[in-house]
Amino acid sequence: MILNLALIAMILALLIPIYTVCKDQDIWQRMLAFASVASKAAILILVISVLRDDWMIGVVGVIILSVGNAGLMLLAHIIKRMNDLAST
């Protein structure tokens, strides 16, 4: 019951960066929102795995939590390179 309510609160918190993405036009603000959503989704998966007592979901959550940041870093690096080149 308590964990369910926590889950609802986390889903509401997940809406905050999605709203930021709609509102803010700056690319780096959007990257921050992306990082926020990726981390929150992974933590949500971990909470659901505890809620359902399902180890398989838990392993997936851990892998997504660790891999999501790698993709984020690659994308950020390419965008930064593009900004450097655009100003030459």
Add this chain to the structure above:
Amino acid sequence: MCWPIVLVLVTEVAVTDSYVYVLTALLPLTASILVTQANPYHALVLRGILGAVAALVYTVLGAADVALTEALVGTMLAITLYAVAVRSSLVMRLGVLKEAIPDWRAASKSDDALVALQQADQANAEQPSFAPLLSDLRTVCGKHHLRLELVSYPDSQALQQALVDKEIHAALRVEHKDRYFSESGFEPNSERINLHSESFCSLCIRIRRLYDILQAELTSPAASLTYVDLATSPEVGPVLASVGEQQP
């Protein structure tokens, strides 16, 4: 007043497994935000968010293997490949002569290149410069999410050859205005003689769409645009020679 109702609703949602529906509703929400993006880089970031939400939904619905594949391939690999593709395709390569850009490579930082161009222009008024045109081009390109890349060539022959070989999308030449008018057969009147020190830029473009965009949106007065169709006239030499004669 309505707080007890909200609390009862939330409790009911929490007691049953209905948070699955709330999570599933996030998927069309982020997807609809994604398809309304105009900037490709913003769309890539949104694609990452969509991938994260999709992995979450797949996990909640019990497909852990699909969620893992979505997170690894769909989010990380697809975004990286698309970022490389967008970055290498959305670019306008502009060929210029090395002598026309005296110190732009010598500038320490990339941000200082334009400043160095302007300073060189002020220091030597006789030497033509295309710094204002370059900033105009950058503005137009930025509006269409294009990146402007300058490619320097040692002489006009190499510049022509690069345009024919499709190494560059456009060639930029700088010359004096009075020289252009006298070569074109115009009689130089007093007003044009007064403009003697102004530099004149001619832009030779081989992409029709690029030419249309620049023709419509480029506001710089000291630039003439020429479209070269390489398919019908493979010899671009006369066109380039007529619009961009070497400096005396």
